Amino acid sequence: MKKEYSETEIKIKTAAKSLFLKKGYSATTTREIAKESDINLALLNYYFTSKWKLFEIIMFETLFDFLSKMVEVYNDEKTSLEEKIKLTCEKYIDMTIAEPLLPTFVLNELKNNPTSFLKMPSTKMIMKSRLVAQYQEGVKKGIYNKVEPIHFVTNIMSLIVFPFMCSPILKKMEKLNTKEFNTLMLERKKSIPKWIIKMIKK
Amino acid sequence: MKKEYSETEIKIKTAAKSLFLKKGYSATTTREIAKESDINLALLNYYFTSKWKLFEIIMFETLFDFLSKMVEVYNDEKTSLEEKIKLTCEKYIDMTIAEPLLPTFVLNELKNNPTSFLKMPSTKMIMKSRLVAQYQEGVKKGIYNKVEPIHFVTNIMSLIVFPFMCSPILKKMEKLNTKEFNTLMLERKKSIPKWIIKMIKK
DNA sequence: AATTGAATTAAACAAATGATTAATAAAAAA
DNA sequence: TTTTTTATTAATCATTTGTTTAATTCAATT
Incomplete structure (x- = not known):
């Protein structure tokens, strides 16, 4: 293909x-x-x-790679919900440390030109993933608070990605170099899953 | 001045x-x-x-306005920590609904040109705010989990701002128009404070 | 009314930019 | 080898872009 x-x-x-x-x-x-x-x-x-065609190809492949990697974790049949959250954090924090400019770039270009997004790989599979199903099962069982799955999914990504996008501000606020900043982000691999669980548990 | x-x-x-x-x-x-x-x-x-000078002025004023409004809530002597969190959410979600392109724009331009940031209004006052002090008091009293204040502050902003930056994706995922999207964001005024409290409470 | 300085305008400049052309080199097919 | 197709190059084109100039209008001051 x-x-x-x-x-x-x-x-x-x-x-x-x-x-x-x-x-x-x-x-x-x-x-x-x-x-x-x-x-x-x-x-x-x-x-x-053209320059624009080249850009479209790069954008598509970048988004496709990212979504594939994400759905891979989200749809794993073997792991529990809590494991999935943990794996998501680990995988995505590592990915973003490796390419820290990517999230801001993608979201900004999507903002500037939402049509560059028409050909985008389907995002809908996220809401149909095993992760979301498991969360909803937990809600039914009364283990988790009932919140719209879209909020649940968004919260995970927010806590993982946004700090990277703020890195110029955070670095200045705390006088951090890149290495120190990354250490701070790596700490979050363990913290975010705990926070998320606390957020959803009754 | x-x-x-x-x-x-x-x-x-x-x-x-x-x-x-x-x-x-x-x-x-x-x-x-x-x-x-x-x-x-x-x-x-x-x-x-020049175009660049004009940009610098706009950037500075924009950041200055935002930081002023934020510190206003953060340093209020009358409100409790939990009230501050609630007020932050309300204020900032309203602000972002009014100007939804702003966060992505600012963070992207800071990424592209970190020097445009040298003249930036001091961000350090955030870490010296009453909000952070109150959180640390709570930690000392054993009410809250001990986490670096920088994480605490970042988490609040992440949950508030990041979903707006993802609006093109979220709108596509859930087939939302702007009005429906905003309703979703307004829901978070009430949810985020609850989530944050759960995250920090023992 | 005359003078001065600020505000506004149309025109132009020089550099940069995305894209194309036509010629050449390299590789593959005959 | 010869022919044909593909890849690469330097040069050029037509616009666009940020900025400047020089002339003109406007408003305030004398």
Whole structure:
């Protein structure tokens, strides 16, 4: 299904993604992409037609990768709800430490151009995931408070992702360098699951 | 202290802010600003020297307004910790419904250009606020779990702000229009304080 | 009324930008 | 080898962009 990319195409895509993440779509020029990937400027259009087309491809693949990884944990048949929450935190905090610019980039570009989102991989599977089902089972059993599943799912992501998006502010507030900041985020791997459980338990 | 702006300057600033919020700094052109504010293009540079200078002024004022409003609640001597949390949610959710593009815009521009942040109003006062002190008193008394105050403060903001930043995704997931989305956010005025209290209480 | 300084305008400039062209080099097919 | 297709290049094009200039209008002051 997935298109096979040539070496040159991969070089372009890698450089473009790195620049888009750092500076955003509009502030990134095709000449910068060409320079960073060490290819001739014309090759960008030769392979990807336009800057915008290139961006769309990168955006789609990025979102697709992320959603796939998330749904993988959410739909695991073997794990309990609490395990799923824990695994989500661990996986996603690690992912974001590895690529800390990604969440802000994605949400900002979606804000700037919601149509770039039309081709987006289906997000609906999240609400149909095993994680949500397990939560609702817990509500039925009277173990958990009844809250709309959308809030439950949103809260988990909020506690995980938002602190990364605030990193410039947090770093300044607490005079942290990147390493110290990451340590703070890693602490949250253990705390967030506890907090979430407390939030939902009666 | 604050500079008095002429009618024309206000028109420019208002239009510029609206466009910056919608499209970001780079994607906004000076000609668009001139058109939207119905002034001659040259007046932008006449009053504000450059697009970047204009942006810096808008950014500073925006952050300053936000921080002032926040610290106002955080340092209220009359309210309890739980009341402060409740008031924060109410105030900030209302603010964000009124200007939903603001958080993503600010965090994205800070990411793209952390130096635009050097002149930023002091964020340190948050950690020295009455809110944080009250939380720490509660920890000493054994009422609350001991967690770094930075996590406590971050969690509140995460649960309030992040869902707004995800609005394109949430709207798509649940097929919501803006009104329905806002209703969902307003629900959180009551829920978030409850969740936060549960998180910190022993 | 005349003068001065601020506000506004249309026009222009220089640099940057996304995209294309036409020529060449490299690789694959015949 | 020859031919044909694919990949790469340097140069160029047409717009767009931030900014400036020089002229003009407007408002206040003398």
